[in-house]
Amino acid sequence: MQGQADQRESGSARVAESLAIAIHEHRLSPGMKLSEDEVGEIYGVSRTVVRAALQELAHDRLVELKRNRGAFVAQPSVKEAREVFEARSLLEPRTAKSAAERATPEDIKILQKHIDEEHAALHAGDTGRALHLSGMFHVEIARIADQSTVADFIAQLVSRSSLIIALYWQRRTALCESHAHDALIKALARRDGAAAEELMKHHLLDLLTSLDLRDQPSVPKSLKEALN
Amino acid sequence: MQGQADQRESGSARVAESLAIAIHEHRLSPGMKLSEDEVGEIYGVSRTVVRAALQELAHDRLVELKRNRGAFVAQPSVKEAREVFEARSLLEPRTAKSAAERATPEDIKILQKHIDEEHAALHAGDTGRALHLSGMFHVEIARIADQSTVADFIAQLVSRSSLIIALYWQRRTALCESHAHDALIKALARRDGAAAEELMKHHLLDLLTSLDLRDQPSVPKSLKEALN
DNA sequence: TGCGCTAAAATCGTATACAATGACGTAAAC
DNA sequence: GTTTACGTCATTGTATACGATTTTAGCGCA
Structure with missing residues (x-):
């Protein structure tokens, strides 16, 4: 990676x-x-x-x-979780803007395939794989922006987000968040940088607020870890 | 690190x-x-x-x-050099703003010590150590912002910037750039987030424009590497 | 039964040994 | 004289071995 x-x-x-x-x-x-x-x-x-x-x-x-x-x-702490999304909010919106300004039809096709596979995995009940593909979507946008350095950072942050979601995701939101990606891809397709930036910003905010970041450090697997 | x-x-x-x-x-x-x-x-x-x-x-x-x-x-390419400073410009100005809003007097003292040591090293002719301390200054600001995740990224980017400077620095600018750090510390001391953000933004831009990024990939040490 | 101590088992940190890949020099052929 | 093929050497990739630290299980005792 x-x-x-x-x-x-x-x-x-x-x-x-x-x-x-x-x-x-x-x-x-x-x-x-x-x-x-x-x-x-x-x-x-x-x-x-x-x-x-x-x-x-x-x-x-x-x-x-x-x-x-x-x-x-790893078991990211609440503070680390906030930091990860703070970093993402610094990097991804502007990167999405750059991506929108550079996206070629082939890029859009690749992104669309990601979304389709994600939907398919979700429909097949494989939420794990759907989550993985959802993350890849973000990394792919950074790649389209032709900023491999930033892309590497985003890839790392997306990985850590996966752990954060595993720990702090609130179950009640059933629909994962596919609409956000759909809207993003549309903005990219019409090369609307400003819209892409704004959409990404709100998408990350939505993601953050869908977490339950109220202190409980984690869900320990065994008593020993709880008392460590 | x-x-x-x-x-x-x-x-x-x-x-x-x-x-x-x-x-x-x-x-x-x-x-x-x-x-x-x-x-x-x-x-x-x-x-x-x-x-x-x-x-x-x-x-x-x-x-x-x-x-x-x-x-x-490593021998960062011109493209990589631009990417590193692009990433820094995404991360550091906003981080400087956060740092300004949180800086305590002790933080300012530590930063001032960094600058003093930097000046001393420069005066002693140890430009290498001065450069290292100059980079540490940026990392320290990220630490003050209490964003360790972003701080890690900045630390990595500062390290790579050191390599980039080694390859692409234009010798003619004699005075390193100590004034920028002085101005930054003053903005931090008076908790002026907006000023700190703006100063950092321009500081990074100045750094980038002081490089000679016109294509020559590097200065190979031997003929063999040149022809590799 | 519960607590503390001891020893054995498991696991990690580092060093060394062997295998594999690429670099370099020499020699032969064109 | 230039070029190409081959053999030797150096350096890295991986595996194994040994010592150090931690964990845990057993045992005695309060």
Whole structure:
């Protein structure tokens, strides 16, 4: 995702990406322990490459490395959650504006495909995959803006947002938020930068307010973690 | 820098920080090869920890990892240089505004100390250290804004800016740019958020325009690299 | 039963060893 | 003289081994 450009995907990059997707799709929950031996056995690689992968994920704040204790799927605090969306609100609206001013018909097609797949996944009941694709939509917009540096940051923030949603999402809002993406793609298609910027800004605000950020640090999986 | 919070600084973190500072201070030039054996011998550690450190630096885009070829101090392209300053212009002005609204007298003292040390280093002829301290000033402002997520991004962008300056700085501007930081600190001291935002915006613009971003990709150290 | 101590088991941090890939120099052919 | 093929060397990628730290289970005792 944010790794350096390897022509042939290195072992650690493959493991890191697989784990990252699993986290995005909420198949790995916040707080879960990622034992080096266990992960290595699953992917058929040695602890060396697993450690490299975990370090990469730790750098993206998707896992937390505790010295001599191991790697755990990160559990963003309420403060961190607010910070992530604050950072996104600084980066994404302006980036959406740039994207709107540069979007080609092919770009629009790719975005539309993302949305279609997202709807399909949602219809199939695979909310995890739908969430993942929803995030990819944001990253794709940054890519269209031809700002790979900002795109990397946004990709990282989207990843962390996935963890934040896993922890703080309020169940009552049934309809995920597909309308926002539809409106965005329309603004991009007609190259309306100002509209895209405004839509993205409100979309992020809606996302933030749909979270329940009232203090409860997390939902610990076991009593021990609760009392740690 | 952006690593996970380790209570006791791990070996790789120590090596990575030392290398990062050396890069910030322009003691390691863009394009230089960082042999694992060599670095390991210097710091008295094995290649295992050196590799971890290099991977961390690669994630921050300070070094470039070429598969089966090794690690090299990064040589940001002109496009990357523009992207870095574009990202900074998205993040730093608003962050400076937040910092101004939150700055305590102690914060101002710390910032002033940074400036003083910077001036002292400059006076002592240690331009490398002055440049490093100048970057730390920007990171410190983000820290004052109490936005650690954004602060991490800014820290990474400042690091990369150091490399960009090493490659594209125009020598003719003698006076580094100390006035800008002085003006900023004054705005922060009187809690003038709007002024701080505007000052930071122009400061970054000045920095960008003081670079010579006309295409020459770099100054290769040897003929071979030139023809690679 | 509950608490504290001890020891064993598990897991991580680092070093070393081996395999694989690319770099470089030499030599032969055109 | 230039170029290409090959062999050797150096350097990285991965696996394994060992020591250090933490966790946990067992045991005795209050």
